[in-house]
Amino acid sequence: MIARRRFMKSFALALAGSMLASVASAASPPRPRTTAESPPNIVMILVDDMGFSDLGSYGGEIPTPNIDALAKTGLRFTQFYNNARCSPTRAALLTGLNPHQAGMGYLSGKIEPQSRGTFGRLHERSVTIAQLLRRSGYMTAMTGKWHLGNRPGTTPATRGFDRSLSAVAGGIYFSDQTFGRRRARRHLLRDGKRIGLNDPSLGDDWYGTDLWTDWGMRYIDEAREKKKPFFLYLAHTAPHFPLMAPQPDIERFTGKYRAGWAELRKERFERQQQMGLIGPNTGLGKVSEAADDWDSLSEEEKERFDRIMAVYAATISRIDRSVGRLTAHLKGTGQFDNTLILFLSDNGGNAESGPQGRTGAEPWGGPNSNVWAGMNWAVLQNTPFHSFKHFTHEGGIATPLIAHWPAGIAADLQGRLERTPAHVIDIMPTLLDLTDTPYPENFGRSAILPLEGMSLAPLLRGRTALRDKPLFWAHEGNRAVRDGRWKAVKRLGYPWQLFDMDTDRTERTDLARAHPSRLRAMAAAWDQWAERTYVDEWTDDVRRADWGAPMTTSSRSASGVREH
Known part of the structure; x- marks a missing residue:
């Protein structure tokens, strides 16, 4: 299902990555000091x-x-x-x-x-x-x-x-x-x-x-x-x-x-x-x-x-x-x-x-x-x-x-x-x-x-x-990039989408056509990240139903969405 990814690094890819607008960078603030007199206990639930x-x-x-x-x-x-x-x-x-x-x-x-x-x-x-x-x-x-x-x-x-x-x-x-x-x-x-x-x-x-x-x-x-x-x-x-x-x-x-x-x-x-x-x-x-x-x-x-x-x-x-x-x-x-x-x-x-x-x-x-x-x-x-x-x-x-x-x-x-x-x-x-x-x-x-x-x-x-770099995701062929207010997301078998998280956190309005250069840069940055972080190429290109199961003839109509 999964095969080793082999990307060709190119100047064009590097240039696209450099176009990616990251969250504004600045010197890190001083390490905050707690009011505790001893190291904190930690419970992670x-x-x-x-x-x-x-x-x-x-x-x-x-x-x-x-x-x-x-x-x-x-x-x-x-x-x-x-x-x-x-x-x-x-x-x-x-x-x-x-x-x-x-x-x-x-x-x-x-x-x-x-x-x-x-x-x-x-x-x-x-x-x-x-x-x-x-x-x-x-x-x-x-x-x-x-x-x-x-x-x-x-x-x-x-x-x-x-x-x-x-x-x-x-x-x-x-x-x-x-x-x-x-x-x-x-x-x-x-x-x-x-x-x-x-x-x-x-x-x-x-x-x-x-x-x-x-x-x-x-x-x-x-x-x-x-x-x-x-x-x-x-x-x-x-x-x-x-x-x-x-x-x-x-x-x-x-x-x-x-x-x-x-x-x-x-x-x-x-x-x-x-x-x-x-x-x-x-x-x-x-x-x-x-x-x-x-x-x-x-x-x-x-x-x-x-x-x-x-x-x-x-x-x-x-x-x-x-x-x-x-x-x-x-x-x-x-x-x-x-x-x-x-x-x-x-x-x-x-x-x-x-x-x-x-x-x-x-x-x-x-x-x-x-x-x-x-x-x-x-x-x-x-x-x-x-x-x-x-x-x-x-x-x-x-x-x-x-x-x-x-x-x-x-x-x-x-x-x-x-x-x-x-x-x-x-x-x-x-x-x-x-x-x-x-x-x-x-x-x-x-x-x-x-x-x-x-x-x-x-x-x-x-x-x-x-944060000095975007956040990235890769799972079962599904991809995403979050860079400041912008999020690019790609479901397996579908094109990349682009959303403005400041005004559309619920991802209703796809801005891919309105900002094509931004989307291309974010998609290229995902490729670079995937190569750097050992992400394996997802070769199972079978689309999945909205609940995650591989699509069958009876479930292929279940990939769309409607407002509710």
Whole structure:
């Protein structure tokens, strides 16, 4: 599917790249000093497949009071980006490199022998946040979904985490959960060693969101006993399919989605406008022509869809409760004020399984079910954007980011909407900056690639963070470039488009014909970036449906969009 890219470097390409208008450059502002008396503790919470607008603080109707409390007294980023898919985002988040540079050009386990960037694991030319913070005296811990390779040498235990309880991949919710038609068993890794889901050390009848949080708090206590600052990477498997939650939680939301995705989307958008979250734009993003009209559904169909979304909402609500327990624990142990908490998602809302979604065995949301929310509800989850996970339009790559740190974020900034465009590659340099941790040229026996991101630490003090180069994306043949106010985006099988993010964040008005020279320069810059960062040529030219599946005869009509 993927073959090694071989570009011919030419003067014309270099000239085009030089035409690219970057964000205004200037000398970097001084390193911000925190009011903390000691290095900050760090908790990085990553959720899986959550849409841009699911949190109350981003316009959603799902009650998330604990996460919203962090937003109210922290920074809420409005233009923060992921890499459109699980493994590529996690690799960039932990290394500060672009996915192919880190070895994760695709999902974990996907290995291309002739590849420069698709190794199915983190490559030795990268180093993780955990490996470097451990050098600085931190206790490092990880709980939840890893998905960055699980062969020897690629587990959390071998990439810098002192303690870990990790899932090989995602979708693990219950100790008695069944997987697929064969009812295959899965396992966890505790400090790199395999244990079963029913291992006595985990307790009985656990729920995954609670399990990851409980063990995370256990590791925090270990660090406290050792009198060390801690770095906890808490990677939830929720709300990735198969969606599962305790039945009482699901019942709380059953019946609350009978208004349908279109009406609820309008309500979310109104709340976002009232918050000033998106800024000036030309309206809601367009909706796939394959999406269903709620009013045309039968009562039985509406009841089914309502129940599906109730399961999804229950998973988000349970995440919020876990955040509440975690913050209460930090407060109870006197560590809350000097703990930097970051909360984000690994990609945009997930439309996989198409408009209808899936359900499986009853009770839906139980350990034997197979609930996927599907594209109709993903339209709501990604309000106000269009497109989804897999793709590089805003619906696929925009994520909430909340940063909370009472001792480090200036009091007059708390509750602020931070509009600076930023990316998961920026997290590594930010944390190294805040902890005065040097970034090496070599680690062990390997030469390490230079960081790709920039530090966001100045933003915590109300200063400007200036990027000296554009942001780029590449996934499954989908491409994008964000350079200041301009974004060029290309879906596999379609021409490049150009959007002005200052006035059209929802990507409704394509300006490609109005600014052809700008678009050519941005596309050429993408080619240069792809060559430099080991992006493999995507040779599977089969177009994909709006929910990410390869197009078939029956789904080829599902590639268009309509206003909704």
